[in-house]
Structure formats: C-alpha cells, structure tokens
Amino acid sequence: MNHDSTQRMKELTVAYEGFEVKAKESFNSIYLRHERPSKSHMTYNTPSTASSSSNEGSEDLYISEMAYFSAILHVATDLISEIPLYVDAEIGLLRSICFGNCCLNKLLQLIGGQDGKELSTLSIDQLFELIVWIESFHEVVEEAHPNVKSNEAKREFRRRKPSMFLYDLREEYSHQPLLQMSRAVPVLTWILAMYWKVHMLAQDEFLIRTKATTDKWLQQVYSMEREVWQTKEGRLVTSLCEDLVTIISAQIWTMQSRLSGSSSSAFIIGVCLTFSRLREKQLDSRDIFFTDLDSCCAAANNFLRISEKLEELFRELIQLGDMSGNAINMLEGCRGDLVSTFCNDAVYSAEKAHSYIFQPIRKSLSEKIFDHAWLNLTHNELALSLTRTLGEFINDKITFLDEFLVSKLVFSILKATVIFYLECIIRVAGNKSKGNLPFFHDASVAIKRFEDDISILRDFFESTITLIALPSMPKAYARELEILSIVNELLIIAARNSSEEDLSEDNATNLILQLHKYLEDIKITRWLVGDIWYLVQPKQKKKIKSFVLNQKQMLHEVSIAKKTRHERECVQELEVGIILTDIYDKRKNRRKLQSQRWRFKRVKVGWNK
Structure with a gap:
C-alpha cells in the first residue's frame, strides 16, 4: 500500500x-x-x-x-x-x-x-x-x-x-x-x-391492523338492518351500496394519503387486502339479504350498483399513476375477482326472486296439473291460470329491477316453469297405483292437452320477451321450452305400444339424448323416462329403463361435454338435477317405509294367529 x-x-x-x-x-x-x-x-x-x-x-x-x-x-x-x-x-x-x-x-x-x-x-x-x-x-x-x-x-x-x-x-x-x-x-x-x-x-403489522379494521367495518355494514325504498326510476334498493363504497373508499384514500402516494408497496398490498376482505365478506353474507321477493330485487340492484362503483374506484386508482407494472397487475387481478363476484351475485339475486313467485303457484296448482281433472279442461285453464299469475308478477316487478336483471328474472321463471311441469309428471307417476292399467286412459287426450299447455307457455314467454324489450326469443329460452316438447314426444312414442326394436325407429334414442343434455344425470334420465312410459304403458316401464341403461356410454359422453356454472352461482331451485334427485329420493324412502310397515303388519298378523 x-x-x-x-x-x-x-x-x-x-x-x-x-x-x-x-x-x-x-x-x-x-x-x-x-x-x-x-x-x-x-x-x-x-x-x-x-x-x-x-x-x-x-x-x-x-x-x-x-x-x-x-x-x-x-x-x-x-x-x-x-x-x-x-x-x-x-x-x-x-x-x-x-x-x-x-x-x-x-x-x-x-x-x-x-x-x-x-x-x-x-x-x-x-x-x-x-x-x-x-x-x-x-x-x-x-x-x-x-x-x-x-x-x-x-x-x-x-x-x-x-x-x-x-x-x-x-x-x-x-x-x-x-x-x-x-x-x-x-x-x-x-x-x-x-x-x-x-x-x-x-x-405485516399494518396489514394485520388493516384486516381487523376492515373486517370490523364490514361486519357493521352487513349486519345493519335497512329499509327497502324505490329510486325515481322505480328500482328497489337499500343503502348497502352507499355504505359499503363509503367505508372502502375512506380506507383506501386514507392509506393513499398517509403512505405518500400510490407508489408505496404497502399501499398496493393494503388496497388488495381491503378488496379481498370485502370479497370474502360478500361470499359469506350474500344470502342474508334474501327474505322475500322485494328483498331479492333490492339485493340484485345493490350488488350491480356496487360492482359499477367499484369499477369507478379502480379506474381512479389506476389514474393516480406512478404505479409499477406489477402493482397494476395486482390491482387488475383484485378488480376482476371482486367485480365479477358482485355481478354474479346480482344475477343470482334476480334469479332467486323466482322462488318467492312460485311459492303460491305450487300451493294452488302442483296437485292439479296432469291430474284427471286436468284432462277434462278443454281450454287449458290451469296453464292459463299459471301464465296469468306469472304475468301479474312480472308486470308488477319489471320496474323494480335494472334492465339487465329483468331478463335474468324472466329466464329463471321460464326454467322454474319447466321444472314445475316435470315435478308434476313425477308426482303423478309416483302416486299412480301399481298395476298394468295406464294412468292416462286416453293417452291422445293427455298428449293434446300437454301440447296445448306448451303452446300457451311459449306464447306467454314470447310476449314477455317483447315486454322486456328483447329483440327475439334467445336460444336459451327456446331450449328450455323444448324440454317439455321432448317429454311430450316421448309420451307419443310410449303411447304407440312400441317394441324395443321400434324405439330406435321412432327416434326415441335422439329424444332421450336431448333430454339427458338437460338433466345431466343418467340415473335421473332413466327414472324420468320410466315414469313417462309408466303413465301410458306401465307394462313396458322396465323395458324402457333397460333400453336407457343400454345407452349409458352415449349418455356419459353427453354429460362430459356439458359445461356447468360454478356451484355458488347456481340457484339450487333452478338446478333440475338437484330438484329431481330430491324428489326421487323422497319417493324411494317413502316406498321403503311403506314396505317396512307392510312387512311389520304381516308379522303382527302372524303373531295374533
């Protein structure tokens, strides 16, 4: 050195x-x-x-x-x-x-x-x-x-x-x-x-505090009782949107001002944590807002408004500038998850409203449709009564929902109507006494009556679509109504007293495949087709169920190709597989209980001897 x-x-x-x-x-x-x-x-x-x-x-x-x-x-x-x-x-x-x-x-x-x-x-x-x-x-x-x-x-x-x-x-x-x-x-x-x-x-300590504070505020907002009121456009809403957006915005802008702008990594993570806690709370608490028809409409409007307000808040955050590419990507990820959650919940709420519309309908009509008295109603009075009731509900509630959500409600009513008719068919078949005599003594009358019911339903929903300003009947609407037509076609084939060889010639296989696309469950498809035959050709019930079972491979391929929505986004009352499975399980348990009672009665008689 x-x-x-x-x-x-x-x-x-x-x-x-x-x-x-x-x-x-x-x-x-x-x-x-x-x-x-x-x-x-x-x-x-x-x-x-x-x-x-x-x-x-x-x-x-x-x-x-x-x-x-x-x-x-x-x-x-x-x-x-x-x-x-x-x-x-x-x-x-x-x-x-x-x-x-x-x-x-x-x-x-x-x-x-x-x-x-x-x-x-x-x-x-x-x-x-x-x-x-x-x-x-x-x-x-x-x-x-x-x-x-x-x-x-x-x-x-x-x-x-x-x-x-x-x-x-x-x-x-x-x-x-x-x-x-x-x-x-x-x-x-x-x-x-x-x-x-x-x-x-x-x-980390700051995020712990932020999580605790956010959870506390969200709990207060979500647990608050609110009155439903109408906007000047007639929409049913509560103050949920304003309350939520106010506290979330206050939290975010406070962090932004105290952490010296949007470039702070702690600010970006704090924002994402706040949005994450809001999403978790919404996932846990959505169903607490459903108590009646009006509350479902208000919840649907609230969730849609919240998603729009959150979009605006995200745009304001991005416009702050001075953010890295990673920070923007983090915010975009949060935005996608949170906004889609509230949009999906808005649709779910609108669809959920149908269950309150069908409560009085089930009480008054479920025991009558496909009954013997239904066969004698030459003007299809029950179908007209059903559409009249649905029309009154839709006309009364059409102003209660945002235009985007009205179509979702109408579609859910259509799906519920199709499921309602299937429930009635299964109920009649389940209540039919054992024996070789058909429930419909004149199958042609039942087929004609069912065909006219379908026509009345189609006319009603076409007029409703015009009312809600859709240009034409969407394909999804047509597919739902087609299910009832398929069931009617299967009734026609069953009434011909077809042999197993004739089933393929009568295009029964294609109809069963189309029905299975809707039902998605091979067991349910087999049971429902068996019930259809049981009403007009009870002797051939076992044969047709065996025929459906032989098509298992094709039916399975159809099930795989079917795309399903996320479970949380599906209204249980509109899931035909869930509804029909529940009905058939109850029928099976009821028959099992009856069999046990009958065997016990025989044993008891033997004791008396």
Missing part, C-alpha cells in the same frame, strides 16, 4: 468517525427535549381508550411516547436529507453508511429489535410514518448511489454485516483500524436489507 493511498484511507476514516459523532449528537439531543417513558410503565392506549381511573397519566405517557417517536424520525429525516449533498462519491457513500446505520439502530430500538417485538405497541399513524420513512430512505440512497441496488438488498438481510475496517499489522499502524472502501457497497447493501426487513415487519 503506497503512501497516497494510506493517507486517503486515513482521511476517509476521519470523515467516517466525524459522521458518526454528528449522528450520535443529533440523536442525543432528543433526550434533552424528550425523556422517553420507561417501558415497564408505558401504555400504548390512545387517550380516548384509556380507563377513567388513569386517564390523565395514560394521556401524558401516550403524548410523551408519540413525541419521542416523531422526534426520532425527524432527526433521521434531517440526517438522510444530507446524503446527496457531497460531490465526493466516496465521502457521500460513507455518509450514507454512517447515517443509515445510526438511524437503523434507533429504529430497531423503537420496534423492539430485529424481530419487531414492540411493533404491536405502535399506533397506526406511527406505522404509516415508519413505512413511509423507510421507503423514502431507499429512494434517496438509490438516487445518490445508483450502483447499490435496493431490490438486491431484499435478499441480503440474512447475511452477517460486513466490516468496514481492516487492521494494519505493521508496527507503526498496529491496532489502528483503516477504512476499506472496497467493502462500502456490501455494507450499504446490508443496511438497506435490514431496512427492508424492518419495512416488511412494519408492513
């Missing part, structure tokens, strides 16, 4: 020691102005939450601790602001290392060491200040020293801190530490890494 380099090393060592002295004096001055409360006697409750017996003392301790914390950050900010002032790169690097290290030690004292044991005692405002200060420090250091990469520092905090000094063993320099500038960058990288660790700990 030549003389010049040794001299330069000594100068840098003196400069470093001078920076250390300045930093220590700056922090020591705090103790002259603020005597930090003893940890064993401190309380971290705010004055508003302190007990009445010790309110005054707690308030003094709280203010003293707040002042001490603020003073530490104030001095640290003053020191860090001097980092970019030096033109000499080496001197500037030493200043960054020294000031950064001294500030780090003070922050570690505030939070209870590298594990952050006392972070939980800091107020939310102090957490905000700590996070913002660390992010500001990184920005200053990265700008002043471009060769020090902050991102690389995130992976360095597990390593031991490198030493800045080297002992010269020559006699004239024995035991005098000399600064090694070659170690400066690794040391500063390590310091940055430790700051990232503190930042991570503070951010």
Whole structure:
C-alpha cells in the first residue's frame, strides 16, 4: 500500500468517525427535549381508550411516547436529507453508511429489535410514518448511489454485516483500524436489507391492523338492518351500496394519503387486502339479504350498483399513476375477482326472486296439473291460470329491477316453469297405483292437452320477451321450452305400444339424448323416462329403463361435454338435477317405509294367529 493511498484511507476514516459523532449528537439531543417513558410503565392506549381511573397519566405517557417517536424520525429525516449533498462519491457513500446505520439502530430500538417485538405497541399513524420513512430512505440512497441496488438488498438481510475496517499489522499502524472502501457497497447493501426487513415487519403489522379494521367495518355494514325504498326510476334498493363504497373508499384514500402516494408497496398490498376482505365478506353474507321477493330485487340492484362503483374506484386508482407494472397487475387481478363476484351475485339475486313467485303457484296448482281433472279442461285453464299469475308478477316487478336483471328474472321463471311441469309428471307417476292399467286412459287426450299447455307457455314467454324489450326469443329460452316438447314426444312414442326394436325407429334414442343434455344425470334420465312410459304403458316401464341403461356410454359422453356454472352461482331451485334427485329420493324412502310397515303388519298378523 503506497503512501497516497494510506493517507486517503486515513482521511476517509476521519470523515467516517466525524459522521458518526454528528449522528450520535443529533440523536442525543432528543433526550434533552424528550425523556422517553420507561417501558415497564408505558401504555400504548390512545387517550380516548384509556380507563377513567388513569386517564390523565395514560394521556401524558401516550403524548410523551408519540413525541419521542416523531422526534426520532425527524432527526433521521434531517440526517438522510444530507446524503446527496457531497460531490465526493466516496465521502457521500460513507455518509450514507454512517447515517443509515445510526438511524437503523434507533429504529430497531423503537420496534423492539430485529424481530419487531414492540411493533404491536405502535399506533397506526406511527406505522404509516415508519413505512413511509423507510421507503423514502431507499429512494434517496438509490438516487445518490445508483450502483447499490435496493431490490438486491431484499435478499441480503440474512447475511452477517460486513466490516468496514481492516487492521494494519505493521508496527507503526498496529491496532489502528483503516477504512476499506472496497467493502462500502456490501455494507450499504446490508443496511438497506435490514431496512427492508424492518419495512416488511412494519408492513405485516399494518396489514394485520388493516384486516381487523376492515373486517370490523364490514361486519357493521352487513349486519345493519335497512329499509327497502324505490329510486325515481322505480328500482328497489337499500343503502348497502352507499355504505359499503363509503367505508372502502375512506380506507383506501386514507392509506393513499398517509403512505405518500400510490407508489408505496404497502399501499398496493393494503388496497388488495381491503378488496379481498370485502370479497370474502360478500361470499359469506350474500344470502342474508334474501327474505322475500322485494328483498331479492333490492339485493340484485345493490350488488350491480356496487360492482359499477367499484369499477369507478379502480379506474381512479389506476389514474393516480406512478404505479409499477406489477402493482397494476395486482390491482387488475383484485378488480376482476371482486367485480365479477358482485355481478354474479346480482344475477343470482334476480334469479332467486323466482322462488318467492312460485311459492303460491305450487300451493294452488302442483296437485292439479296432469291430474284427471286436468284432462277434462278443454281450454287449458290451469296453464292459463299459471301464465296469468306469472304475468301479474312480472308486470308488477319489471320496474323494480335494472334492465339487465329483468331478463335474468324472466329466464329463471321460464326454467322454474319447466321444472314445475316435470315435478308434476313425477308426482303423478309416483302416486299412480301399481298395476298394468295406464294412468292416462286416453293417452291422445293427455298428449293434446300437454301440447296445448306448451303452446300457451311459449306464447306467454314470447310476449314477455317483447315486454322486456328483447329483440327475439334467445336460444336459451327456446331450449328450455323444448324440454317439455321432448317429454311430450316421448309420451307419443310410449303411447304407440312400441317394441324395443321400434324405439330406435321412432327416434326415441335422439329424444332421450336431448333430454339427458338437460338433466345431466343418467340415473335421473332413466327414472324420468320410466315414469313417462309408466303413465301410458306401465307394462313396458322396465323395458324402457333397460333400453336407457343400454345407452349409458352415449349418455356419459353427453354429460362430459356439458359445461356447468360454478356451484355458488347456481340457484339450487333452478338446478333440475338437484330438484329431481330430491324428489326421487323422497319417493324411494317413502316406498321403503311403506314396505317396512307392510312387512311389520304381516308379522303382527302372524303373531295374533
């Protein structure tokens, strides 16, 4: 080592020691102005939450601790602001290392060491200040020293801190530490890494607080009782949309202002956490809003309005700018999940309303359709009564829902009507007494009556579609009504007393496949086709069920090709497989119970003998 380099090393060592002295004096001055409360006697409750017996003392301790914390950050900010002032790169690097290290030690004292044991005692405002200060420090250091990469520092905090000094063993320099500038960058990288660790700990604590606060507010909003009222357009709503959007917006904009803008990683994560908690609460609480027809309509409108307001909020966040590509992607992911959840729930609520419409219909008509009296109604009075009731509901409620949701309600009513007719067929077949006599003694009359019912239903829904301003009957509507036509066609084939060979010729296989596309369950398809035959050709019930079973491979392929909605998005009362399975299970259990009673009766008679 030549003389010049040794001299330069000594100068840098003196400069470093001078920076250390300045930093220590700056922090020591705090103790002259603020005597930090003893940890064993401190309380971290705010004055508003302190007990009445010790309110005054707690308030003094709280203010003293707040002042001490603020003073530490104030001095640290003053020191860090001097980092970019030096033109000499080496001197500037030493200043960054020294000031950064001294500030780090003070922050570690505030939070209870590298594990952050006392972070939980800091107020939310102090957490905000700590996070913002660390992010500001990184920005200053990265700008002043471009060769020090902050991102690389995130992976360095597990390593031991490198030493800045080297002992010269020559006699004239024995035991005098000399600064090694070659170690400066690794040391500063390590310091940055430790700051990232503190930042991570503070951010985790901040997210815990954010989650708890958000959950508390959401619980209050979702559990609040609200009155249903009409907008000037006639829509049924409650204050749920305004209440939710207000608290979510307040939470987000408070974080944005306290965390120094939208570029903070803690802000982006906090926003995503807030939206995630809202989505989880909605997933858990959607069904509490369904008590009657009006509440379903109000819930549907509320959820749709919330999705629109959230879209606006996301656009405002993106327009803030100063976000990284990863941050924008995170927000977009949250936006997609949250908005789609509320949109799907709006559709679900509109569809759910049908169940309250069909409650009185089932009570008055379910025991009559396909009964013997139904055969004698030459003008299809029951079908007309059904459509008249549905029309009254739709005309009354059409203004209660958003235009987008009205079509969803009408479609759910159509699906429920088809399921209702299938339920009636199964009920009649299940109640038919055993024997070889058909339930419909004149199958042609039943087929004609059913065909006229289908025509009345088709005319009704076509007129309803015109009423709700759809240009034509959607294919989905036509497919639903086609199910009843398929059932009627199967009745026609069954009435011909077909042999098994004739079934294929009569196109029964294709009809059964079409029916199975709707039912999706081979067992249900087999049972329903068996019931259709049982009503007009009871002798051939076993034969037709065996014929359906032989088509199992084709039916299975149809089931695989069918796309299904997510379970949560499906209204259970509109899932034909679920409804018919429940009906057949109840019939099976009823017959099993009757059989057990009959056997017990026989045993009892035997005992009496």
